[in-house]
Amino acid sequence: MRPEQGAGGHYADRMADPTPGGAPPSPTVPSGPPAPGGTPRMPLRRLSWRRFLVLAAVVLLIAACAVFMVYTLGESLGLEALLIGVVAAVLPVPVLVACFLWLDRYEPEPLKYLIFCFAWGAFVSTAASLTVNEFAARQFAHFGLPAALTGVLAAPFIEELTKALGPILLLVFRRREWSGITDGLVYCGLSAVGFAMVENILYLGGYGFASGAERFGPATGAQQVIAIFIVRILLFGFAHPLFTSMTGVGLGIAARTADRRVRVLAPIAGLLLAMMLHGTWNLLPTLTQATGQPLIMLYGFLGVMVPVFFGTVGLAIWLRAWEGRLTERRLPDYVRAGWLSPPEVAALSSLGRRHAARVWARRVAGDAGVKAMRGYQFAATRLALLRDGSLRGLDTRATDRDRTAREERELLDALVAYRSFFSGRDPQAPTGVWDGNRYHLRFPDGSQRPVDAPDEPVVPIPVLLPAPPPPPPVGHPGPGWYGPPPGWPARS
Secondary structure: OOOOOOOOOOHHHHOOOOOOOOOOOOOOOOOOOOOOOOOOOOOOOOOOHHHHHHHHHHHHHHHHHHHHHHHHHHHHHOHHHHHHHHHHHHOOHHHHHHHHHHHOOOOOOOHHHHHHHHHHHHHHHHHHHHHHHHHHHHHHHHOOOOOOHHHHHHHHHHHHHHHHHHHHHHHHHOHHHOOOHHHHHHHHHHHHHHHHHHHHHHHHHHHHHHHHHHHHOHHHHHHHHHHHHHHHHHHOOOHHHHHHHHHHHHHHHHHOOOOHHHHHHHHHHHHHHHHHHHHHHHHHHHHHHHHOOOHHHHHHHHHHHHHHHHHHHHHHHHHHHHHHHHHHHHOHHHHHHOOOOHHHHHOOOOHHHHHHHHHHHHHHHHHHHHHHHHHHHHHHHHHHHHHHHHHOOOOOOHHHHHHHHHHHHHHHHHHHHHHOOOOOOOOOOOEEEEOOOEEEEEOOOOOEEEEEOOOOOOOOOOOEOOOOOOOOOOOOOOOOOOOOOOOOOOOO
């Protein structure tokens, strides 16, 4: 951590290198005692009346579509087949949802947005798709065209479009909540899981139990339910999330770019790719049935869908690791200015280190400490994303830059409040002050001396921070503009 050193292979060396595109942020306020009301919470956003009206309209739309789908499925399947279809279709949902939540562990999305996307796919998308597909089937029949064209031409278009509309609404009204492609995969994936769940109710309850029980009795209906469950869920349950994930990639790219052309073209390209994959998937069984050649389905599955599936999974895993490394790339700005110390940033770089930090916080501060550490890790990740967006030029208007600076300060204040629960409480670690360059440690004998940062940052976090800075001046161009306040310890 010496200024004369260049960027090296060690993490602590890179702490001293500025990030291109902006000056380092300024130091924060000192740690204080824990708040009497318990662990602090992230600042809440006020809901304007316009956003309240939009929210109310969306909730009413989802509720209306849910009632429509329950009534439609109940009328067409009957109560017994509907209940059997619901039970069978719900079984894989927790597994699929858990897979998407696993991707989102570094910066978990608000639960309300996850529920919104799932409900949108389950009710709004299915209601619109069912209506349009039935209309398309009647039109194809009217012109003497095969009914299979509905699944090849109409279904991919309307289903992928409506599944994506929910996440698109989130991008339009809550763009700052998007951290990138990972969020796009999560939001679009949950919308697709909700859609697939309701669609499976129709297949399992209608084409499975109701059809078999009507012709040969309940035993045959149960056998058909099992057969359809194996094929549609165990073998090909990834299909809908895979298709819609293409749109999620496009939306995620649009959320983290300042280029207006990319913001428009990336979601369109992702949506078109999702429609083409969906259409190809529906075309394979149609061609197989029309030609009597089962190898068409096999070759299409192995040659197209399997590579796309593993490619998408590999991308998702890589993006998950990239999101964790984002703290290593953006938070060193705050280390240089004295807001954070190298161990704090090092403890955020992987899920294993984050878990170790929570274990340590529980040891030194109990349950309140581990809750504060979770909040600290979330706020630090949000701060890295905010800094990354600012350096990418996402804040094109003065109001956006002001809001970013305000959010940055709120996150830094939250970090200070969270830190107060566990910092300086470990009797095995000396109390230290980090000045952006080296530690000033106080040892048990009362002596105090500066100590250079080690090559490999260590945890726990022996850090306290000095005097608070003055508030940023009105009209500053964004986070990181105002530097260390007068009287900050000089670097030597």
